[in-house]
Amino acid sequence: MEAAAGGGCGSGPPLLLSEGEQQCYSELFARCAAAGAAGGGPGSGPPEAARAVPSAATAAAGPVADLFRASQLPAETLHQITELCGAKRVGYFGPTQFYIALKLIAAAQSGLPVRIESIKCELPLPRFLMSKTDAEIRFGNPTELHGTKVQIPYLITEKNTFKRMDDEDKQQETQSPTMSPLASPPSSPPHYQRVPLSHAYGKLRSNTEQMHPAPYEARQPLVQPEGPSSGAPGTKPPRHQASLIRSFSVEREPQDNNSNYPDEPWRITEEQREYYVNQFRSLQPDPSSFISGSVAKNFFTKSKLSIPELSYIWELSDADCDGALTLPEFCAAFHLIVARKNGYPLPEGLPPTLQTEYLQAAFPKPKRECALFDSYSESMPANQQPRDLNRMEKLSVKDMADFPVPTQDVTSDDKQGLKSTADEALAKDVSEDPATSKDSNSLKARPRSRSYSSTSIEEAMKRGEDPPTPPPRPQKTHSRASSLDLNKVFQPNVPATKSGLLPPPPALPPRPCPSQSEQAPEAEIHPQLNRAPSQAAESSPAKKDIPYSQPPSKPIRRKFRPENPATENQDTSTAVGGPASAATVKPHAAVQKQSSKQKKAIQTAIRKNKEANAVLARLNSELQQQLKEVHQERIALENQLEQLRPVTVL
């Protein structure tokens, strides 16, 4: 049709375009027309509309000039071409003129003289150094690229393939709607577009020793004056995201392309998220904790952004202004930095897709493969948990207090929900990795054991009639068991280890003692309660486990809400130890009396209880350790505060 238009126009020689040329030229023309014409609306709209009526549209002079400059021909050549193609004569760049001009550019680039006759030859496609076919010049000046040699060690390599992907994306997008008759050679334009890119890449790489600075430099001239809201870049941000997702694969998903969500550049993709999380880990091994301000400052300063910009990015991302970044805040900040480096102007306010709540809700899953408690803490439906963390003065006592509080809130209130989100994954992980979680005493292990405690109970619930899985663990844990009656019953030496548990939390000795001392008298009260279920058939373990699932959470609450160490809590807490101890004491005698079938059921219950006790004991000791540390921190902070109080002048 372009040929016909060219022939019909009659202003120049008939223009014979190959299919590939037709595609490219019409695309470029559409882009120039789109960029010049519409400002608002999604970028995919105008190009399609323009493409649908190519003969009627005219390419705006601005983008066309940019395009021509991107061909890297000398100015006088471009002048000549413009003259020859007839645009000067008719005063605008119609499709005919545009195609002729493109053909002449191709001729000039292949070394042929710029003549009308040149266009009759078979020419390769004109090459334009453009990263995105949005009719906006990305490489304003090739020398500019080589000039800036900024080392950005942490810049992701995805950006390397970014431009390639973008072109391919754009190719696919622009081709799909209208180029149905020309669908046969869809691969050639992508190749065509990639040729100049790889050419550009080659230039870049030859000048830099790393891949990383190359895309960064290439990005430097990327200027997006309109920002992500204008029409032409409207499609680009979706492709940003799309290409980043598939950065290491050629194919990509078109759905992001078609979404017109205005915050596309501020959306964090899966890969980006993973990258940010890994970077967070490198700074702070505990993803549920925060990065302090100074650490973050050093890290972000490496990005070579100016201090005011970094300051502003911090202001945007540190939502609660506590001087530290939690993982969502860190991801938001990192994303803003990345976007800023790519030329996006910083937003006036934090985009909704970067806010803490959104990030937590949107990305629970990637945490799962990272670490147990990552997924656990992230997938917790209680979004207030990190917010609570943020609200505090970074005293970890409160942090830990809030960890178990939402834990047990969630477990008691929304077990099913928690199960569906976290436990399915966690249960398997938990069952596979109990030993390491119990042995380590770090911050990581603490939530891990917490998650383990809550999930193991539920897991036991789920598989109430499944004895084989628990046994290996209890053997190990019994050696460090905190279940005192168990130890008394089975191993007389264990009181030594029991006392060994007490020294770790010297600050809070009274708490375990009353529970332990109460367990003995409670043992008499509860045996009836537990014997009946323990004697019952398989259905009973489920019933028994239900009360167990709640008691394990309540002792956690009891530890951190000392204002209600009420008897009901102690009752329930001792109910955990009690039934365990009672179940062990009584069934120990009862076993001899009862049948083997009941024995098995009882032993199953015993194992489960032992397991639960061991977990809780570990949790207890670890949490008390934390509490001690936090006390020390608090004392240190109070001392500092004292020193910082404005002393009298006199």
Next chain:
Amino acid sequence: MRVRSCDSLVLVVRVLRGRVLVVCAHGADPRHLSCRHPFLQNYPLYIRSAPTENELKFHYMVHTSLDVVDEKISAMGKALVDQRELYLGLLYPTEDYKVYGYVTNSKVKFVMVVDSSNTALRDNEIRSMFRKLHNSYTDVMCNPFYNPGDRIQSRAFDSMVTSMMIQVC
């Protein structure tokens, strides 16, 4: 005595017939003159005024009011430092305007210049304004990229001050 910060921030708000002048200035304890460069004393961290005329006059007023602020700080030397005493109240009235002062724990001074003709501003409102300023200032301080002593360029701070000035108007 040893741990006292040498910096202070002075904020001046001036209300003139419905217009507000907000000036923030930064001051330092003069007794630390020996350990600090003299030019670093009492320089403004943040100055803002709504009507832009006569700004220099208000800058001058801010500097003169710093003396009064220092005087008040020394006067309350032995008293407990709490929120009430952070607010220094009316520093001195003149025929055209009133000057209110506020000092933070870290000896950062806020000075607000309010036009006398604006009688709608009550003491409580001034206090609340200072409290907001203090909160915003602490938010600025939490930013690790902010070096204490730098000019405050936080947009959040700016927007807060603007909203305050407009509100007073």
